Amino acid sequence: MNAVTSSATSSATVPRGPAPQAGPGSGAVPRGDGPARVSRRGRARTGWFFASPALLTIAAVTVFPVLFSVLLSFADVRLEYGGFSIQSLTGDHYAALLSSPEWRHALLFTFGFTAVTVLLELVLGTAAALVLERLGAARGWVLAVLLLPWALINVVAAQLWGYLFNGTYGGLTWLFEQILGHQPDILGQPASAMGAMVVVDVWKTTPFVAIVVLAGLMLIPGDVYEAAEIDGAGAWTTFWKVTLPQLRPIMAIAVLFRILQAFGIFDLPFVLTQGGPGTATESLAILGYKTLFQNLDIGRGAAVATTSAVIVIGCCLLFLRVFRTQADEGGRA
Numbered sequence: 489m490n491a492v493t494s495s496a497t498s499s500a501t502v503p504r505g506p507a508p509q510a511g512p513g514s515g516a517v518p519r520g521d522g523p524a525r526v527s528r529r530g531r532a533r534t535g536w537f538f539a540s541p542a543l544l545t546i547a548a549v550t551v552f553p554v555l556f557s558v559l560l561s562f563a564d565v566r567l568e569y570g571g572f573s574i575q576s577l578t579g580d581h582y583a584a585l586l587s588s589p590e591w592r593h594a595l596l597f598t599f600g601f602t603a604v605t606v607l608l609e610l611v612l613g614t615a616a617a618l619v620l621e622r623l624g625a626a627r628g629w630v631l632a633v634l635l636l637p638w639a640l641i642n643v644v645a646a647q648l649w650g651y652l653f654n655g656t657y658g659g660l661t662w663l664f665e666q667i668l669g670h671q672p673d674i675l676g677q678p679a680s681a682m683g684a685m686v687v688v689d690v691w692k693t694t695p696f697v698a699i700v701v702l703a704g705l706m707l708i709p710g711d712v713y714e715a716a717e718i719d720g721a722g723a724w725t726t727f728w729k730v731t732l733p734q735l736r737p738i739m740a741i742a743v744l745f746r747i748l749q750a751f752g753i754f755d756l757p758f759v760l761t762q763g764g765p766g767t768a769t770e771s772l773a774i775l776g777y778k779t780l781f782q783n784l785d786i787g788r789g790a791a792v793a794t795t796s797a798v799i800v801i802g803c804c805l806l807f808l809r810v811f812r813t814q815a816d817e818g819g820r821a
Contacts, residue, residue: 564787598771601682604686605693608694617705677765685760685761707738744804744808780793
């Protein structure tokens, strides 16, 4: 019995060598994150599989039309009985646009309309958001009323304001007649037609900016305002030094969306003024529509659309770069 016990004890105290390593030919499965890595790859493949229908749809309705439009802008397109044919590739359409006074006027009008409307909507939307933030139980009702213009379809809103601006029976025309003593032709004069378009766009889109800015205001922590109050900052100083820097990222998003929408404005001038009087309110989108669908100049119409897309992308990238630079300087300060 003692011999068996001592033998078992001595065998238990014999030092063991290192565990055999799994070599290439040993047939052993190496330890590590192999199963986890395989699992991650499997999930990635599954995700791409389920996302592929949406990606193919986006490619079909977005990527392909854009690339095809760029191709048509460089092509000599001939209309035929069964459709059209591409004869050759050329850059004459872009040369014609650069020398076209109609294109330059549409470009200047679109830039001016975008700058004025976005600036006004940002100022008025921020003011409305500051008021909404301080409302109590009535905030929901006021916000619902504020959302009504934004909820309207652009065509319906333009038609509604077209009735108000009508030179014969328009309500605003009658009001101006009572004030000024004569009946103005609001949509018949270039300056007043441009002003009418700005009024309609600001009326309709300011609620969008107000909601976005209000969301940013709700995310600002109260400790920041308490610290500013302790430091003795007044309301105006608190807004410029505390509120506005905190709102910069959310305001940048609102401005970016508005630039994209305002630069491609089509439905508002198309319904309200038809680009008139003359070409006073003709945007790049209206010019592209007339060139392509009314004049049936496919190549030049595609060139108008392509240049518009390139310009708005360049403007957005420049805006984001300027905003990022200001944000970095503010962070370092």
